[in-house]
Amino acid sequence: MKHLFLPFLAWFKQVNGDTLKADLFAGLTGAVIVLPQGVAFAAIAGLPPEYGLYTAMITPIIAGLFGSSLHLISGPTTAISLVVFSTISRYADAGSPQFIQLVLTLTFLAGVYQLALGLMKMGKVVNFVSHTVVIGFTAGAAILIATSQTKHVLGIKIPQGESFLHTWLDIALGFPQINPYILSVASFTILSALVMKHYLPKMPHLLFGMVMGSLASIALGGEYHGIKYVGEIPGHLPPFSLPELSFETLKQLASGAFAVALLGLIEAVSIARSIATKTHQRLDSNQEFIGQGLSNVIGSFFSSYAGSGSFTRSGVNFSSGAKTPMSAIFAAIFLALIVILVAPLAAYLPVAAMGGVILLVAYNLIDTHHIKHILESSKSETSILATTFFATLFLELEFAIYMGVILSLVIFLMRTSLPNISTMAPDPNEPRHKMAEVADIGLKECPQLKIIRIDMSIYFGSLNKVQTELAMISEQQGIKHILIIGESINFIDLAGAEMLIQEAKRLKAIGGGLYIQGVKNKVFDFMDRIDFLADFGDGNVFSSKEAAIHSLTLRLNHSICSNCRLRIFRECRQLPGAAA
Template sequence: MNIVALFPFLAWFKLLTKETIKADIIAGLTGAVIVLPQGVAFATIAGLPPEYGLYTAMVTPIIAALFGSSFHLVSGPTTAISIVIFSAVSHHAEPGTPEFVSMALTLTFLAGIYQLSFGIARLGALANFVSHTVVIGFTAGAAILIATSQMKNITGIFVPKGESFVHTWIEIITGFAQTNIYLVLIAVATMIAALSIKKFIPRSPYLLFGMIVGSLLALFFGQFTDDIKLVGEIPRHLPPFSTPDFSFANLQLLTSEAFAVALLGLIEAVSISRAISTKSDQRIDSNQEFIGQGMSNIVGSFFSSYAGSGSFTRSGINYEAGARTPLSAIFAALFLVVIVLLVAPLTAYLPIASMGGVILLVAYNLIDIPHIKQTLAFSKSESSVLITTFLATLFLELEFAIYLGVLLSLVLFLAKTSTPKIPVLSIDDGPKNTHRKFIDIREKPILQCPQLKIIRIDMSIYFGSVNHIQKKFAKISDTENINHILIEASGINFIDLAGSEMLVAENKRLDKQGGGLYFVGMKPGVYADAAKSHFIKMIGNDHFFDSKSQAIRLIKKRLDDNKCARCQVRIFNECN
């Protein structure tokens, strides 16, 4: 086995130079500063102590960079994964407790096993069949849930733990009179400061500046109220070794939730890496990306890291900061270690209300408003996927919302491919048209042969589309009384067993009526596969043609001469 296949980082190690290392160091330092407030915020969303978000941002990016394929993807804690972790584990344990942490790590390990297995099994192409609209709808719904979860921290209104989306807002509305104005002012000041810094210095760690402003305001308000709760000091040490709970009961309990986490993580990582690769002109290996994500979560679960994936924000900033190789993500993780060791005690002064303001900004940035508007305006099918996933995220279990969105996306894909376009063609065989080009009769109202129907099938002939295609054949033979059908086959990508059986049966039916099915221009690969399955032999070699001229010349001999003698159309040269 090729050693690079086992250790993919050896491939880009060869590209390292003084210039690339310098560029990666600068990009890594930028990424470390950016992820510091995000890591704390995301861990809070996941129901974990704040330091677990930072541990994830230290361990996960290194492993994903070494075993992934993208040069610019930065993995680590993400908002969507964090809220799924919270939703999945909070059913079984109290958020923030040691039991909750242990189950979150077990869930991370299982998700990594799923992802690694998909990569080893070369199932990377599966990501192509999941509409990006599913992710857009899910993250928009998750953003609303995240904002809802922080309202109690921002307003000071008591909301019982575990309340649903609807019941949380009922509690907020009915308890509005108990709003703590000091907490609201801290959250609002945090957001205004962060947005102001972002406007004037777009590539700065604006969330970090917002948290500093919120902390200073909390110190000032501390002399007027005792209700300002603080995050508390983060332990100043490296990610400690941890052991997921491998008890059979725990594994059985988390298996289905882990699959949802794995699926969402893979969709995120592959979508982000492909989006950035369009700018960097890099080719992404989805299978290797699956392996990288799986390895990062498996290793991370033993070093106090919960499930991570690719981050669009950090990956985009990494590319814009001039990163040249995956070493930039590794530098970002190492710089974060240094920063945490230096500033960890300062989190003791960070108010939870300020953290709530930061999380509201993160939630808002999750909602892809331009994409949502475009989807709703131009595609009914994608709109249904978007709206269904969005509503399911708000009102159903999060893992079920992911499954529902993916399932609906696949159903719509199959529905689209099950009704391929079958345009009717004809030929303009005048003296100037020496190439005998087939023309769609909808584009040019040309005459058709009354004994030979020429059609084109624009998609694959498989079990899902056989019924639609068979109905088209029946309409031609029964309604138009034409039993010779020539299929322009250049648009057919494959023919499965069900498709072969249907075509053989239709050919036999037409043959009994004095006609038959004919094929011209079939792709060599499709023809070779059809030959292996004995489809060519069952139809007959004389029904397959390499050129239009050959097809028309030979099929013309099989037409009814009496009808040809009376025909006034005579669209083929052979008719004369």
Template sequence: MIFTRLFPFLTWFKLVTKASLKADLIAGLTGAVIVLPQGVAFATIAGLPPEYGLYTAMVTPIVAALFGSSLHLVSGPTTAISIVVFSAISHYAEPGSDEFVSLALTLTFLAGVYQLAFGLARLGAMVNFVSHTVVIGFTAGAAILIASSQLQHITGIFVPKGESFLHTLLDLYQGAGSANFYLITIGLVTLITTILVKKFFPKLPNLLLGMVVGSILALYFKEFTADIKLVGEIPAHLPPLSMPNFSFATIKMLAPEAFAVALLGLIEAVSISRAVATKSNQRIHANQEFIGQGMSNVVGSFLSSYAGSGSFTRSGLNYASGAKTPLSAIFAAIILMLIVLLVAPLMGYLPIAAMAGVILVVAYNLIDFHHIRETLSFSIEESAVLITTFLATLFLELEFAIYLGVLLSLVLFLGKTSTPSIPTLSLDKTQTNGKKKLIDINEKPLKQCPQLKIIRIDMSIYFGSVNHIQKRIATISENERINHILIVASGINFIDLAGTEALIAENNRLVKNGGCLYFVGLKPSVYEFAAKSHFIQQVGISRFFDTKKHAIEHIYKKLDREICATCPALIFDECQP
């Protein structure tokens, strides 16, 4: 057991067969062809030399596959992470410079340490509190930022480094008259080719073919303009050893940005792995996925790789290609190494305008139009989160946009759980198998006892919900003049100390008025905590019941007989003459 925790690949390695090896090899070959242009494009977005995207696509998938939990997740460079890396480091160094690369490696190491710590501390459940709407809003905003940053390469209009979104648009508008027709043609032809290949020949590597067509067109246009810039030759070797900058000043400077990268990377990886797992009927262990992502980034920082995460495109394609085990991701990385050794020099002929055209397609695919329409149509709260995160991504620092989105998710979650449903129940006289059922009076108009109010609390009683629950009990006591309140507690998942204190206070107030709080159907775990916190002792053990029948029998004895004598409801068996 301890070996499988330390080396989780021992678990899925048992699934490897001759048939699965063949399926994984085919899926790996497909993945390698797809990630070749993506790696170059993503590194460009991150402000790094193109080879660093390929190095990341070689190292990160192997480590993440060995130490993660998903059978189909493929890690590596991603668009969202790349733009956050660029945003975080471009304040401190010139993109593409040696200092920029060094800081990117340090950022990657710190992000990996954060992720590893989260996994070891078993904080995988925290991803559940980040709304998927936040991710949709952030990626949509990131897509527009990416597109706007590439327009200068397609048009040839000069835009200073580090310009904000609005300033970039202003620079492009003011320089529209100096746009280069040849660069625009290269970018558009690359873009159109990529889209058409995807539509009519979906099995072919559309991004790669788009780059090839753009490169051929650039060779032809070279006779007419000198403004066509090339990506430059990519070194034809495997990821070299590297060393992050471990100076205290650098770590202190990058720690906040690294936390944002770590958080976004974990949200991406776990969300994607769960999405694919729903199709493959696999259970994902979020803590192990955290460890896998953390290990991949820590190891990657010493092998010339920048921060990576799970890729939705490559993971989905990996599953669709018939992959059976994480060996497919490992095969993809190894095949990519072989491809780079053979064809890396050819990448030197790739025009930056063609690369920008490919990146525009990548950016467009980031926008989840389907879920955006659904969110805006059906939920006001989720729409507010989506729009806020989207605008924050465009106009504020990207790290702050991530934090703001997470904060909004938590506020939304707390808002929903702080106002639990508290329906009023009454006995239905319609016999069901000889028993009367307690049902919600909103579902069926029923008579109610004028002295005993029966309510059900459908969520947990904790510091966030106590105010709502206290108001409900106070309304019953003060407005309806009912001081005997029976709480059907079967829907309560837990009670914290703030919850017990609030219930004790309400019980004491009801006791002064001649009534009391009663509880029926507490779950064993909730009852155990209530006993340990002395809640049961202070309310009185005689006020807690296992069945509704026993609870009503006990409470009926405490009701005012004069009121019972003139009561028109007579809903309990005890009420009958």
């Protein structure tokens, strides 16, 4: 129980001199990487640059201490930043005090949602949401982010709040007005970062690109040619802040906050799981929900906006040799020291260079490998990808997230509503006449008794498929006795139980019966609780196939058996006409 509220006690026992050394190096690497990212992400969120850095200091510490993953690094992310901006920009001007206040409230409320879901043990809900939702949303967000930065890298004036299509129309119309100095600084920033990444992939290429862009602006005399600068960043630790917690404001932001919470949880758990497959760590999704929720709730009181798990920083953290969440704590500490020392230098950072860096970030968000794999391998996942992607481009961002999640759940329910139903028969080549699928090896079947195996579950969603199959067997094939092998049935709900009782009574009325064999203990316990056996028939439920076949062969029409030459059951030898 103590590990639920103080989960760091579990991994803190692993900390020693070797792990501290590894985590220290990984933390330093992470701090250098997040410095330019934090500034860039804050710009995407419509916040002053220091808020991205504050988020990168507070969020990873809380999430690391109260989460479950040993390698997940939380903080500002591109997708979350874009949703934050989209949600709050309709109520206040970007960067204004009111905008910042509403962002903190949104962060607090998103954290409350996440924390509540974690405490209610809803972590497994993420299992039912396809990761394709994140891939599609992130790809769409990347294009929106790139679109939003075109005015900064081209020097074209574009009205605030333009839609995706209108922005590109304005770009096309304003193409002759491109400022060559601004474009040169942005291009040089991108080129410098790409060269650094190619030749020195382990070095902080984004930071290098920013520095080179600043030098290019100085060399070109940027201030005389319309080049704007980010401005000096306050060189201090995250100050205390207070979200606006009035009922009216909370009501206003409730929907957007839930979208932020949902996207943040899907991101964080997906990243944590992808790393856990390499480290063989067992994750606790509920604990991860709690960690993400606390990081946002506490962060909102320390000038941090909504964060989540970072694909880039978590991957770098793992590849850098991190052993425990101490690496996240070290990264936050190093970042604080760096900010105090170098914050004044942001006064020389051109907005064009920042735009170039954000374009690179946006490009790296598009997971072309997985998108290609999805398009080639699954039509249902392709539909989720396309729906989320286009909804992100043309609809409200939180609605795009909801659409992707809902479609993902609908497809999951559709799959479970069509359980696999296989026809079974004894295999005469097996010593104990073990049951096998008829279609696999062309087994012969009893003309009076149909044996089927139902995979997955019998619940309200799958009733139609199961009931249709039972009706087809009795009406089209003329078989009145049906035995269901229940070893693969995960659960039966009340509607499923009522349907089975109804079918049992229908078959009994025409001189046959419905029988079940080998259900799991939890399924049998449920049947017992609802007095299923009383209506279904206690003698119609069997614990073994041998007992079922022995009992059911005695209930068949023996006049038909006497003329039957198939004799697929061993029990058929004792029936009339066996010697014929």
